[in-house]
Amino acid sequence: MTARQALELTAKQAGFDSTDAELIRAGENTLFRLVDGVVARVGRPGQEAAANKEVQVSRWLSTAGIAVVEAMLEITQPIVVDGVPVTFWRELPLHREGSVDQVADVLRQLHALQPPPYLDLSPLAPFVRLDERIAEASVFSDADRQWLHEHLHRLQQRYAELPAGLPRGAVHGDAWGGNIVATAGGPVVLDLERFAYGPPEWDLVSIAVDHFTFGSLSDAEWAEFCHRYGYDVTDWAGYTVLRDARELRKVTFAAQMAAQYPHLRKQAQYRLACIRGERGSRPWNWEPVP
Known part of the structure; x- marks a missing residue:
């Protein structure tokens, strides 16, 4: 259907x-x-x-x-x-991507909330559907998919040993300026599919990846985000675990979309080469995938 x-x-x-x-x-x-x-x-x-x-x-x-x-x-x-x-x-009324200060303000407010008893939020699942995405990633070779499965397994082990950080609570799950948008009346939260209960660092790492991996946020914007939220997630011992998990999701999403839009194959393959250490250090200047 x-x-x-x-x-x-x-x-x-x-x-x-x-x-x-x-x-x-x-x-x-x-x-x-x-x-x-x-x-x-x-x-x-x-x-x-x-x-x-x-x-x-x-x-x-x-x-x-x-x-x-x-x-x-x-x-x-x-x-x-x-x-x-x-x-x-x-x-929604007319809107645009939220600015870094708007995203930071909303996340700070959201992370201070505790979900009510009637809302049974599932624990954050950073790796949900990744096995399936990898298995179905026809844009990659068998050897590539095998490497991705092994990389996923290593990340799952690292996540199981995630060090303590900020108090756990409600997290958006896919926080960025496209999901916290600016309207004439102020910022509005969208795309609630990934809402969960877990480490708020997951949302903060999403913004960090925009800066350090995609290169889509400037140094000044990243500094402003950390200042407005009141915390720099890159100082946390578990940062690289969540960063690597985020990047893996971005790689597999590009592969998923490339199955529908062949012009995205090159971007999916480039992203894979990056996380395999074949394209130098970050930022890798990944292009947005619709």
Whole structure:
């Protein structure tokens, strides 16, 4: 079943008009813009629990005073068809990527919260679906995939021995300026799929990777982020563990997208060469993958 077919079936059930639905983005999830300010989010098969969590997290953050993308309250969500979960949201006003100070401020506020008892956040799972992504990475050779599986296993062992750090709590799971966006009314949190309970350093390392790996944040922006949040995650003994895990996720995501968009094959292969130590030291100036 295609994402559009899932949308058409569930929109009809929810009472929304999916005629001429506009594709916004295709990635881990597929987003469509409907009429009357409604956005549909079509998940991957088997991700009903994650979709349900997104709806619950949205409602919790809203009551906690954090501006967040709003799930449509008029219907019971998610709606599942053939294992594909679909959720419906209020469209955001005009927005752009959040600045480093906005991202830092929101993360500091978020990390100070403790999730309510009714919201049973799963422990952070930095390696979720990586085995599957590696196995399905046709852009890589058999030898490359074997190396990636071994690299993943080593990282899992290192993560099991992660040193103590900041107090554990709610984490966004995929924090960056594209998921904490700037609107005229202030920053808004998006993409709640990876919300979990775990080390807040995971969110901070996401921003560090933008600077040290992608080279997309300047030295001044990174310094401003650390100042606004009040902590430099690179000073923590566990930093390289989470950094390497983040980078592995970025490599496998590029491989996943390259299966749909062949022009991304070169970027996926370049990223792999980097984490294998074949392209010198960071920053590696990775290009964004849609």
